[in-house]
Amino acid sequence: MRRGRRRLGENSRAVHLPAPPLPREAPTGQPVWRTSGWNLPGSPGYAESAAARSSGLASDRADNPTVAAFAAAMAAMEGAAAPEDVAGQAFPSGMAATTAVFLTFLRAGTHVLAPAPVHGGTHSLLTNVLSRFGIATDFVDYSDLRRVHRVIRSTTKIIYAETLANPTMAVADIRGLYRLARDAGALLVVDSTLATPVVCRPLEHGADLVVHSATRYVGGHDDCAGGVVVGRPDLINLIREIRVDTGGSLSPDDAFLLRRGMETMTLRVRRMCSTAMVFAASLAKHPAVRWVDYPGLPAHPGHQLARHLFDSGPEGTRFGGCVTVTVHGGYDAGAALADALRLTRLAGSLGGTRTTAVHLASAARPDEALSGVDAGAVRFSIGLEDAEDLIVDVTQALDAVRDGSHTRA
Ligand SMILES: Cc1ncc(COP(=O)(O)O)c(C=O)c1O
Structure with missing residues (x-):
């Protein structure tokens, strides 16, 4: 051992292994950033890094590049006509995505319209959970938009729809619902899990936000779970804050599988x-x-x-x-x-x-x-x-x- 250079003990050496170098060339495959922590640049840069983190630019456990890549890919697919105007946030499940949307735009005293029938998980979320926080829901047959119009209240903040309803395969009149939502000052949120952007892109027909259980067609192989919300960046930024506050972080491994699934x-x-x-x-x-x-x-x-x-x-x-x-x-x-x-x-x-x-x-x-x-x-x-x-x-x-x-x- 050279004099003056103290050798680290075996335990310290084990946990301070040389960091893998960042590659010079961009990878053709999709890297998995399997890390839940990121080195800080040092005390002077900490405030700057924390500020960037709060806007979702830097990374801690709430923001991971592999997860962000998946959300951005879904935004690009759903916003095919105007990809630059569409952003996304990824979640550990479809229900986590829907929950974050509701928590972002609803509060006690507000009202949601949902289709009847609607996916069982969404029904349960609205009737068993959100009702306890003073959020009212009407479940309405969307096949007659006059009926939908009649149940809109001054407190209606979200008209929730499913592009293709599970299991009746009812098709939502997204353009008609968009007009109702616009006149009511409400958001039109569309669960497009069964359609996927390959069948329909609701944003192109007036929807404000599109939600997916990515567990289904997006992943496509029954080996991962996830959810995603895409839409206007200003709305997505608000949803991100709720996602971070409620701890809805998708794992990078699942994000990798979901984004890979998107290629096929x-x-x-x-x-x-x-x-x-x-x-x-x-x-x-x-x-x-x-x-x-x-x-x-x-x-x-x-x-x-x-x-x-x-x-x-x-x-x-x-x-x-x-x-x-x-x-x-x-x-x-x-x-x-x-x-x-x-x-x-x-x-x-x-x-x-x-x-x-x-x-x-x-x-x-x-x-x-x-x-x-x-x-x-x-x-x-x-x-x-x-x-x-x-x-x-x-x-x-x-x-x-x-x-x-x-x-x-
Ligand atoms: C239409 C629809 N919405 C939401 C969900 C809930 O998604 P997750 O199971 O990923 O929470 C599902 C699940 O199958 C679904 O079919």
Whole structure:
């Protein structure tokens, strides 16, 4: 050992390993910044760094570059017509994203309009949680905008909608709702989880904010969770403050998977839409089926609206990748259909590469509003399998339901 240079002990050496150098070239792949802490520049620079942090420019556990890259990517996809005017904030789940939006723009005495039916988690958040803080909600059937207009109050601050409703596949009249929200001085917030920006970009039709459960089609492989809100930067900055105050930090590993999923989202969703169209049209003809909810079918109440709002490609209009099949025979028949599936897996999750199905009445929480949903309804999330294999699988399950082999002894 050289004189004058004291060698660190083995423990100190272990935790003060040389820091990995920052690469000179930009990586072609996506780096994962797996760190929840950042070195401060030294006391004089601390105030400057803290100020930057509060505006979301610098990083601590609340702001991570991998997470910010995911949020920015979603903002770019949703704001395709004007990407520079759209910002995003990422969250650990879709419900965390929706919660932050509500907490940012609502307070005691204010009022929200939500569609009926609405995603169960959103329903529960509004009725079980926000109601305790003096926030009122009306759940309204959005198919008639005059009815929506009648329930708007002077205290209405948010009109909440779902581009494609889960599980009825109702299509929101985003442009009509935008006019109502604008006249009421309220924000139009659209949950576009089932549509994805590949099918529809609500900001282009007047929405103020778009929310996603990125856990679904964005990640797309059932291996990560996350949520995101995108919209005008001034609104997003307010949402960020609430996100930081409530500790809604998405992990960089999940952000990596979500952003990677985005690179194939267009391919996946386009294929899922094509398969869902063939699947819905084919199964609607089966004698055990009462009706099929899919906006691609001309008989669906949202068909014309979807043709106006939804993107199309050489394969035709994209109507989404979820199809709800309602069988004759109510609860028992619906449960039997789900149980007779072989290739299709039973799961509440949607948007993954493998087709999943859920018998909605079996899966609903007791407090969940299933209004408008028949007890015989089974929701399918179409995956990347060959359409023919899915149709064969569901047809054999429907044949079993029709034969009455599901009838309980
Ligand atoms: C339409 C819709 N909104 C919100 C959510 C909630 O998202 P998360 O499960 O990521 O909290 C889901 C979940 O499936 C959903 O389908």
